[in-house]
Amino acid sequence: MAPYSATIHRTAVLPPRDTGSPVVSRENQVIHFHKVQKNVDGRRLFTDLTLFLPKTSYTLLCGGTQSGKTTLLQMIMAYEKPDQGALRVDGIDLGDIPASRIPFLRRQIGLIAHTPVLLEDRSIVENISVPLQLAGFDQDVIQKRLAATLAQTGLHDEQHIKVNRLTAPTRQLVSAARATIHKPAIILADEPLEDMDAGTANLLAGMLNEANVAGATVLIASQSDESYVQRLANNCKTLTLSEGSIKQNEFEQNNLG
Amino acid sequence: MNSSRTTWVSRIAKPWQTKNPAPSRYNRNARLHVQLKDCFTSLLRTPPKAAFFICALILTLPATFAIWSGSFASAEKNLLQSRHITVFLNPRVSNTDAKLLATNLATNKRIIAAVVAPLTIQGTEISTLNIQPSTNLSNEDLSVITRELNSHSSVDFVDADATWLQSNVHAIETTKKLAIAGSILASLVAALLVFGITRADLMRHQAEYRVLNQMGASHSTVLRPVLLRSLLLTSFALCLASLLAWGTVETAAHLVDISSYKRLIPNSLPVIQLLSLILVAFISSVLTVNLLGKKLLNLYLSAT
Numbered sequence: 001m002a003p004y005s006a007t008i009h010r011t012a013v014l015p016p017r018d019t020g021s022p023v024v025s026r027e028n029q030v031i032h033f034h035k036v037q038k039n040v041d042g043r044r045l046f047t048d049l050t051l052f053l054p055k056t057s058y059t060l061l062c063g064g065t066q067s068g069k070t071t072l073l074q075m076i077m078a079y080e081k082p083d084q085g086a087l088r089v090d091g092i093d094l095g096d097i098p099a100s101r102i103p104f105l106r107r108q109i110g111l112i113a114h115t116p117v118l119l120e121d122r123s124i125v126e127n128i129s130v131p132l133q134l135a136g137f138d139q140d141v142i143q144k145r146l147a148a149t150l151a152q153t154g155l156h157d158e159q160h161i162k163v164n165r166l167t168a169p170t171r172q173l174v175s176a177a178r179a180t181i182h183k184p185a186i187i188l189a190d191e192p193l194e195d196m197d198a199g200t201a202n203l204l205a206g207m208l209n210e211a212n213v214a215g216a217t218v219l220i221a222s223q224s225d226e227s228y229v230q231r232l233a234n235n236c237k238t239l240t241l242s243e244g245s246i247k248q249n250e251f252e253q254n255n256l257g
Numbered sequence: 258m259n260s261s262r263t264t265w266v267s268r269i270a271k272p273w274q275t276k277n278p279a280p281s282r283y284n285r286n287a288r289l290h291v292q293l294k295d296c297f298t299s300l301l302r303t304p305p306k307a308a309f310f311i312c313a314l315i316l317t318l319p320a321t322f323a324i325w326s327g328s329f330a331s332a333e334k335n336l337l338q339s340r341h342i343t344v345f346l347n348p349r350v351s352n353t354d355a356k357l358l359a360t361n362l363a364t365n366k367r368i369i370a371a372v373v374a375p376l377t378i379q380g381t382e383i384s385t386l387n388i389q390p391s392t393n394l395s396n397e398d399l400s401v402i403t404r405e406l407n408s409h410s411s412v413d414f415v416d417a418d419a420t421w422l423q424s425n426v427h428a429i430e431t432t433k434k435l436a437i438a439g440s441i442l443a444s445l446v447a448a449l450l451v452f453g454i455t456r457a458d459l460m461r462h463q464a465e466y467r468v469l470n471q472m473g474a475s476h477s478t479v480l481r482p483v484l485l486r487s488l489l490l491t492s493f494a495l496c497l498a499s500l501l502a503w504g505t506v507e508t509a510a511h512l513v514d515i516s517s518y519k520r521l522i523p524n525s526l527p528v529i530q531l532l533s534l535i536l537v538a539f540i541s542s543v544l545t546v547n548l549l550g551k552k553l554l555n556l557y558l559s560a561t
Binding site for chain 2: 077100103104105106107108109111117118119120130131132133134136137138139178
């Protein structure tokens with residue numbers, strides 16, 4: 001398997017911008033929240049949220065309902081901006097990122113949403129290949145990647161079935177395949193294993209583990225860690241998001257230490 | 258989100274779907290013909306049924322009006338060219354005097370200025386002289402010339418039957434103006450319709466754009482397939498419109514009895530005119546889609 005950094009298309013690479021925000025080991029950082037504050041619907045969601053995720057890290061972010069896990073993922077995807085503080089993703093300050101640069105950022109991120117949003121009237125293979133098309137890969141490369149991913153997920157025989165006919169776990173599997181096929185630098189997953197049968201959950205967890213081993217930074221948001229700890233890789237760190245800040249941040253502790 | 262529809266067009270698209278499963282219309286590095294093929298497949302799979310035919314029908318109107326206005330313009334010209342002044346000579350006038358009169362008329366500055374066709378002398382025993390007035394000569398000028406000729410001793414009487422012809426010309430000219438106005442109006446309607454179809458296409462695919470946006474599609478990436486689809490759709494509609502326009506003109510020519518005007522009004526379609534018309538309509542449609550559609554899409558994507 002080719003290394004992740006080598007497979008990101010040239011148009012997907014953004015030059016880092018120096019905005020004067022605090023930087024901790026810039027070469028190593030991928031996601032860095034620094035004293036981020038965020039209000040949603042008049043409610044303070046994050047109060048001085050500081051989170052640092054280095055490259056190739058594997059993190060499980062736990063938190064209760066309305067704790068802000070999904071908002072945190074949306075901020076990394078540049079759907080939301082911090083009210084105060086600094087947020088850098090792969091060296092880019094998302095506080096003042098121009099709208100024209102956001103698509104390039106998102107091409108470096110693979111998102112597995114809680115409820116998969118797919119192209120409903122398209123087949124599995126069409127859905128999975130979209131990130132490769134957006135990145136501008138050649139058709140030969142696309143076909144090879146598709147074949148490998150379909151073999152990995154076991155969807156080869158169903159590749160021409162339209163996704164609106166699939167069951168929820170299979171849809172999530174398609175979503176995961178789509179999020180990982182272009183080998184993004186960051187993979188975000190929001191409750192990816194919820195309501196999944198054991199076989200599919202293991203398959204999906206295996207895909208995430210494999211992506212992490214190959215060089216991707218993986219961040220999984222979940223309400224509880226019970227169903228995950230058995231399946232995720234040993235190097236996975238668990239953080240807890242509570243009352244607007246990270247209660248346990250091993251990476252930051254290690255870094256400061 | 259589109260629901261999958263199995264129609265005869267989707268069955269036609271089946272081979273392309275299996276051969277080219279990847280949506281290469283979103284790949285900016287893919288060759289243009291590959292993108293076009295993918296857009297074509299996409300159109301076949303989810304064809305805009307009613308909109309397509311309405312578009313074609315509306316596009317027919319400016320084409321028909323323009324062809325008719327062209328026909329009326331040539332009819333007006335033909336009518337004006339058909340005006341003749343017939344000078345009946347006095348039976349007592351000898352051939353020598355008649356030739357002298359013809360020479361005088363031919364060298365008369367007013368007649369030379371007014372007449373485009375050469376003076377013709379009919380018969381071995383000269384009895385009539387024919388003059389074809391210039392097409393820009395008014396009825397009043399024609400009356401003056403007629404009076405001058407009538408006062409000549411060698412002339413029995415002058416038949417200038419051009420007045421009713423000119424009245425017909427006025428009627429034709431008015432009809433031509435109406436046809437041009439109709440053509441402009443129908444063109445505007447057609448442009449609005451193409452814009453509306455593009456807008457409907459955007460709305461129909463908004464869920465798809467949301468997914469693409471999440472995966473990092475830029476506005477131009479989303480816009481390109483929309484424009485290509487509109488381009489293909491407009492091309493198909495124009496082909497259909499040209500056929501319908503041709504049929505309308507031909508049918509009208511046969512329904513209305515124009516046998517007496519056959520020499521004046523052409524009842525067959527001028528192909529060059531139609532082709533240039535289609536070209537103009539095509540370019541204007543593409544420009545409409547490009548300018549208005551792009552603005553609309555950018556607004557829509559920015560809002561979402």
